[in-house]
Amino acid sequence: MSATFHKMHGNGNDFVLLDLRAQDYALDSNGVRAMADRHRGVGFDQLLVLYPPTTATALARVEIWNADGSRAEQCGNGMRCIADYLHRQGEAGDDPFSVEGPVETIHMAWIEPGMTRVDMGRPAFGPDAVPTNLVPNGDEYSLDIDGATCRFGAVSMGNPHVVIRVEHAATAPVARLGPAIGHHPAFPRGCNVGFAEITSRTGIRLRVHERGAAETAACGSGACAAVAVLQRAGLLDDEVEVVQNGGRLIIGRNADTGSIWMTGPAAHVFQGMIE
Known part of the structure; x- marks a missing residue:
């Protein structure tokens, strides 16, 4: 065949x-x-x-x-x-x-x-939608990983995502925290883990450890998830340029419907x- x-x-x-x-x-x-x-x-x-x-x-x-x-x-x-x-x-x-x-x-x-x-x-932020068995504190979740507390946002873009805000995406502990969180029992279907550095109200740098594929050069749903979580926190405008190792995407939010669109x-x- x-x-x-x-x-x-x-x-x-x-x-x-x-x-x-x-x-x-x-x-x-x-x-x-x-x-x-x-x-x-x-x-x-x-x-x-x-x-x-x-x-x-x-x-x-x-x-x-x-x-x-x-x-x-x-x-x-x-x-x-x-x-x-x-x-x-x-x-x-x-x-x-x-x-x-x-x-x-x-x-x-x-x-x-x-x-x-x-x-x-539309991004779905509820624990049942992600899904996760963690209980949020406001918009934030936390997990103890290797004796340290890791705080993050979580959202479903049709698939589960964790978004961690970092100072510098280039030096983020993607290889260590990506699989540790992505395969944690707190996420029954696993999750993708994004590490987002805010560069301005209209720009972020992002690296993503993808469930089932490790770190990839770019992740479209991960870019949407990162923007959705950071917009919800009031840190980004409605249209954002997301820079990943593989290139750039423009992620926008429809103010009327709440849906996220991606151009690239x-x-x-x-x-x-x-x-």
């Missing part, structure tokens, strides 16, 4: 996109991990799989796999790549369109070559065949 795939990336957060709307390919956790191997497979942070939609208003139904073979509920950079792919295929024009995500319908738009926008929905690059690298 073989299938055509597309290698894509959004600010260095890289994907294999497998369009199974008109071809067949069997997937399981072992096969996904083998495909994700950067030495013996294709290599990716996440696998994006398109299936026929279940509604007439969507162009496709999307399934997301992490590199470790686990499932993901959301992937902001991946959604921008899907938007670019559907436009390249001639299925989407200049008007907004939608796909069925793992959690909810996701609206997106092609802006210009290599640039797309995705409506990431998406690149097609190559097309191949996998067996």
Whole structure:
């Protein structure tokens, strides 16, 4: 069994996109991990799989796999790549369109070559929504990690995120605290962990340890989560530039609906065949 795939990336957060709307390919956790191997497979942070939609208003139904073979509920950079792919295929024009995500319908738009926008929905801050079994103190949570208290915000952008404010993102303890918090029993589905440095009312620097993929060059949903948490704390304006190691995103908040939208690059690298 073989299938055509597309290698894509959004600010260095890289994907294999497998369009199974008109071809067949069997997937399981072992096969996904083998495909994700950067030495013996294709290599990716996440696998994006398109299936026929279940509604007439969507162009496709999307399934997301992490590199470790686990499932993901959301992937902001991946959604921008899907938007670019559907436009390249001639299925989407200049008007907004939608796909069925793992959690909810996701609206997106092609802006210009290599640039797309995705409506990431409204952030959900309640402990049950994240989800976490921690009890917040106001807008803040805390955990004891290695004998020290770590304080952070938490939010769901369709997937769970922790956001830690740091003085300098470049020296943040991502490799230590990322997996320690991301796999902590306080988060029954695990979580992505972002380390955010505020540079101005309209700018942050961010590094993210992604659940199922370790630290990535960029994380779209993580950028939205960081902005949402910091806006809630009154520290950022409605539109913010997020700088990550892989590049820049513009994250905005719709004042009327409360939804978060994300604009940024998406690149097609190559097309191949996998067996």
